[in-house]
Amino acid sequence: MRKLCVMLMAGLTALLGGCSGVPAGVQPVDDFQLQRYLGRWYEIARLDNRFERGLSRVTAEYSLNDDGSVKVVNRGFDAEKGKWRQSVGKAKFAGADDVGQLEVSFFGPFYASYIVVALDREHYDYALVSGYNKEYLWLLARKPQLPQATIDRLVAKARAAGFDTDKLLFVEQAAE
Template structure:
């Protein structure tokens, strides 16, 4: 048996910290926010581009971030999050599983990337055509994402989403805008 590399040890430590952080997260929606009703998982499935987010340690420094949601036969959702780290010139991917917290027509799920530890994933606003979504998590709104089907939002949509973000209790000044490379490395 060989000794683990420094990178493997660091990766294991980071995963352990993330597990501890997720274990502390509630799967209930953040205080004062309601998940959307009339949610259609089939329409939501597919690739989403992360447009903006509140800072979080597991995405720090990444760009060209996408999330792909694939419906599974057992009613769960396969989750593949992917982002590019330009400092290290490498792609990072986290694979997980999501399940509905209750009724499938309410945009309230819990997501796990590490075994039995789940965190809340709540779609709190959604375009009628599923072209953008606002997603929140954490008891006190520690997590927030603006997602879209395209890597760039039209200016008028961006303005509306920033107004909606503010009305949900998120300071738009705290958002980190994700850069999407025109031609990301393979």
């Protein structure tokens, strides 16, 4: 029985460890400034995932917790059910605090990668974010819409890194 428990724990650890790290061909931004990244972001596009399936008007709000970690509030409208859905989690740096590589958790002690791949360095107006593998990708902006030229540039960057950008879903956002 003890051997079975050890094997199960080792398997669970290996499985969860697979949710962190950086996918091949992806590089987190350096000179990342968390204070400038905090606040509300609108989801412009994403690769479909089960956590957000069917949601529109998706936003992510980042703020500091008392312990220095980042409070993450993801919110989206589920038109089929006619109501808002929200998830609250927390994020922390995966390494140096000036590199755009964080780990985020919505489920207790289980963390997954949150990698800022591209960022508007001047104004922090847009970001391209990857997960631990190339099945997770988000294009975020400070406003509900983003100029098409910026979208095209970020999509091209994601495609060059090996993401299947043909599967991007562009999120319906309410105009401000």
